[in-house]
Structures are given as structure tokens and as C-alpha cells.
Amino acid sequence: xxxxxxxxxxxxxxxVYGGADFNISGRSYTTAIVPxxxxxxxxxxxxxxxxxxxxxxxQEVVNRSGWCGGNAMNFKLQGTGLRLxxxxxxxxxxxxxxxxxxxxxSVPASPAGCIVREYSARVKASSDDAExxxxxxxxxxSSDLELISDGGDQEVGVRFRSLEIDQGTTILAA
Numbered sequence: 001x002x003x004x005x006x007x008x009x010x011x012x013x014x015x016v017y018g019g020a021d022f023n024i025s026g027r028s029y030t031t032a033i034v035p036x037x038x039x040x041x042x043x044x045x046x047x048x049x050x051x052x053x054x055x056x057x058x059q060e061v062v063n064r065s066g067w068c069g070g071n072a073m074n075f076k077l078q079g080t081g082l083r084l085x086x087x088x089x090x091x092x093x094x095x096x097x098x099x100x101x102x103x104x105x106s107v108p109a110s111p112a113g114c115i116v117r118e119y120s121a122r123v124k125a126s127s128d129d130a131e132x133x134x135x136x137x138x139x140x141x142s143s144d145l146e147l148i149s150d151g152g153d154q155e156v157g158v159r160f161r162s163l164e165i166d167q168g169t170t171i172l173a174a
Contacts, residue, residue, distance in 0.1 A: 002039040002081025004147060007032065008057040012066030014074035016127040017157055021136035024157040029076055032056040039147070042083050046094065049085075054174040058100055058165075067167040073098075077156040083147040085156075088123050090143045095123035096158040098174065106170035121160040128159040 007029040017023050034052050042049060054075070061073055086094040099120040123129050131139040131146065132155045145156050165171075 002079065002083050002147065004036040004039055004077050004079035006034045006036060006051060006054060006057065007076050008054075008061045009074035009076070010061070010064075011074070012064055012068075013071035014159055015072075016125075016159060017074075017130035017138065017140060018127075019138050019140060021138065022132065023138050024076055024130060024132040024155045025136070027074070027076075030057050030060040032060045036079075039081065039083055042085075049083075054098075055171045058174040059171040062165055062167060062169055062171065064167070069164045069166045070162050072159055072161045073163055074157055074159045077147055077158070078153075079148045080153065081147075082149040085145040085147055087129050087142050087145050088126050089141055092122075092124075096129060096160075097122045098160045098163075100163070100165060100171060101173040102165060103170040103172055106168065107166045121163060123158055124161055128161065130157045131155070132157070 010028040010030050034054050034057055036052055040049065057075070058073070061067060085096070088095040097120065127140055129145060131142050131150070134152050134154060146154065147156055148154060
């Protein structure tokens, strides 16, 4: 059985992943944690899988006093089991994708046009998804992202650049 825990990097604007050891686990993460228990088997080629709602994680990051629209946000996936996800290197059009719905009335000094707005982003570069072995070794060029076991447990990080979500915006779903 595969079970994951998803957190966000507790940073105003998350930096790219580098090759130094512990470049995922060595960062600070949100207290908000979204469990993804019993992750279904990934059995079909090119199938899409949705995580549980990540709004609590996204909300904690956009509530930081230093968060500004256009900043980057990193997520960490850790847990047990194995599922293979597409990395940017394999197919940029199938890399991790983040969709955020927010309340436009909560955006400071922004005219509201409807009840719910949505913003989305995809991983845009090979340095925006990474794997870290339990010994701390980093892989920035893997053709797939093993969630989570690859001969031993590992952590996976994904980064979304230039998120146009204003600080303090009320997140409805992510």
C-alpha cells in the first residue's frame, strides 16, 4: 500500500532544487500536512491522478507576511510504498500540475468579478522536480518520480514558479 504526506515549503518564495545533499528534507515545511492515504495504483499509461485538496498547505504559504503574487511554491511528498509519476524530463506536458481556486473578494484592492477564480501552473523546468534518497543524495534529472520507494524510501519535491496569488488571498481549493 502507498500512503503519502504532502507539505509545502515554509518560505516566502521557494528556491529551485539543487544537487547538494538533503536539498529537499533540509528545508522547513508547513505545519499543514495533507495525507494521501491508500494512493490508488497507477495502472494505465498517461492516466491522471488527483491529490486530496491541498488548500490548507497553499493557504499557510500565502498567509506568510513575505508572500507576494508571482512567488514560487514548493511541495514535498513523503511516505511509504511506490507509485511512478512523470517528471519534467520525461514529458513537460505531463509534469506535476497545480490548480488553485480562490475567493477574489479576499484579494486586497482587487475588483471581484465572480465568486470563485482559478489559477494553475505546471512544473516548468528540470530543476523544479527532484528526488532525495534516504542518504540525502539528490537526483535532478530522473526520468520518473518514484513515489516513494526506489530501492529505499525517498522524498520527492515539486516546485511551481510565479504563482499569481496575492498574499492573504483566501484559498478555496488546491
